[in-house]
Amino acid sequence: MLEMNQIFKVFYEGTPDEKIALNRVSLSMKPGDFVTVIGSNGAGKSTLMNVISGKLTPDMGTVTIDGTNMTSLAEHKRASKIGRVFQDPMAGTAPTMTIEENLALAYNRTKTRTLAFGVTKKRRDFYREKLEMLHLGLENRLQAKVGLLSGGERQALSLLMATFTDPKILLLDEHTAALDPSRAELITNLTKEIVDKLGLTTLMVTHNMQQALDLGNRLIMMDKGQIIFTANEAEKRRLTVEKLLAEFQKIKGGGGLSDRSLLS
């Protein structure tokens, strides 16, 4: 479903600030794979996401989604195959527009936009039915402006908007990091439910190791622009946070690494 081959990306090339964000990263995901990505800040996780979504173009290497080479395709052109939820709850929705209008925008991800109404009676029923999946009562507030929703509600709506049109790839970029623990748990559970139900091929970046272990069938750890550790389904089941930390320490040569420095 997703093939990343030898992706190389460098920022500020030729200056003293030169930074290799991705160093020949290759990753292959089969349909239905749910890969969680962990790693400290600057490890290249977000760059990886941005290369897949098309926000960034790699200097070398290829990105293939669903059999099509998308390496240099513009972001909005490949968006028909990619659903995305951002870290910032404000980033995934349009605040001055209503819930149903936001859903209408998302509905058009896979279709050409026309001069037909974005919200019709039939579509409204469809939106309502989808909103019920969130168990937040949003189905009764279709005409509420999204700016009035709480961060958790907005993130749940973003998740729904990214997934209800069956994307080939779902990208979750620390999508629970800005929420309080109980809201984060709600979104984590919703993520699990929706991904399972639709069988979505998912790539999730997180700083929360427990979450990385709880969700998904594969796990990768990144550091300094490289994938330094991978766990397949069987290996992942046996992993614990302690084992992960020990693994990281072993690879890094035990350079005085603490839990804190990995998580922060």
Place this chain on the structure above:
Amino acid sequence: MMTAMFGAVESGVIYAIMALGVYLSFRVLDFPDLTVDGSFVTGGAVASIMIVNGSDPFIATIVALFAGFLAGCVTGILHTKGGINPLLSGILMMIALYSINLRIMGKPNVPLLAEETVITKINGWFASEWSILLFMLLVTLVIKIVTDVFLKTEVGLSLRAVGDNEGMVRSFSANTGWMKVLGLGLSNALVAFSGALVAQYNGFNDVGMGIGMIVIGLASVIIGEAVVGHSSIARATLAVVIGAILYRMIVTLALRIEFLDTGDMKLITAIIVIIALVLPKVVDRQKAAARKKKRLQQLGGSSHA
């Protein structure tokens, strides 16, 4: 006095079309587009030259609309493809249009008093002093309703989302660049349409008549929002129309003041906009202060009891 006010409402209704254009760029797209100062005159220039050369005034006015659309698209392309800052791309286009307008007109002022215009035609159809006002009101309301409907279509929704959260619409496969070009095109189409009608209403087109037009548009949008509110699209566009009429009335009243003359118009406009922007904040602050004082008094009273 009554005649002056009647005239103010009449021209206010025509300027409301321009204000709706400014609403599209300024509020919907969140793009402060200064092209308006130029494209308003472009509309007048295209229409007046066509009329002087014998075209049907209605066709001339429609062609003016398309000319404005083109001008707006160029501003949009300068910004999205050329990567020029929004304000600067508008200013560049405004300056460029000044020369282009002179080229179209051939001279700085084209008189239309002896020509058959939309205004003389309507006056010929309905011999009533209300005919212009009612006809223009009808045209403006039709444009308002079409705008309302358009902003609820799939394309319209993504246009609004571009002004609201650009990154988000891109992730839902909308081409935000072309959306901006389209939005600015539509905005300036309305502005030029209004310019064409104003030129015919005034009986001449002058190359300088667009100066400060963006501020007049903004004044209409801001006054309207302050008076009518903007909780929904339909309400916001209605606010813009009413704001444009109110603006004309305020200016007419201001010009009644002894020591002010027509040359002071731009200054009056600027002051109106400043008042409309500052006054709501001052009122809010005073309301908050009054509430605070009241609460303190209540607390003080209960502690004595």
